[in-house]
Amino acid sequence: MNGLIHSEYPRETADYTHAGEASADIKRKLKQLGVSASVMRRVAVASYEVELNLVIHSDGGVLSLDVYPDSILLVSKDRGPGIPDLEMAMKEGYSTANEEARALGFGAGMGLPNMKRNADGFEIESEVGKGTEIRMSFNING
Numbered sequence: 001m002n003g004l005i006h007s008e009y010p011r012e013t014a015d016y017t018h019a020g021e022a023s024a025d026i027k028r029k030l031k032q033l034g035v036s037a038s039v040m041r042r043v044a045v046a047s048y049e050v051e052l053n054l055v056i057h058s059d060g061g062v063l064s065l066d067v068y069p070d071s072i073l074l075v076s077k078d079r080g081p082g083i084p085d086l087e088m089a090m091k092e093g094y095s096t097a098n099e100e101a102r103a104l105g106f107g108a109g110m111g112l113p114n115m116k117r118n119a120d121g122f123e124i125e126s127e128v129g130k131g132t133e134i135r136m137s138f139n140i141n142g
Helices: 021-033 037-057 099-103 111-118
Strands: 005-011 061-067 071-078 121-127 131-139
Touching: 005 021, 005 037, 021 037, 021 061, 037 061, 037 071, 037 111, 037 131, 111 121, 111 131
Parallel strands: none
Antiparallel strands: 005 061, 061 071, 071 131, 121 131
């Protein structure tokens, strides 16, 4: 099945100036498509969290958006450093954010839990030294 929209958003490490632009663009596109406010809100929260993770924790990567007639898929793929302890990283409040991120008000340790809570489908794979891939799906009809 062909998607209605495919967009990619490259993100670089520590690029706080542009952090949030991808999630704002995603929200704008979903609004133009007439996606319900409740689904749009969940996608916006998850896309913001994953975008910030790319900026704060990775060595850069890409967030992609695919919109289909009945679903939305967000995929984040980054280059290193990977997550050594996925179980711990999924706990609310656990964070490995650096001092710069914390000084800017980021790194509260809610990113991965918020992504999982807002998505209808959530998968994460990570390899230390290689990177992390996060796949989140959302049902458009609820």
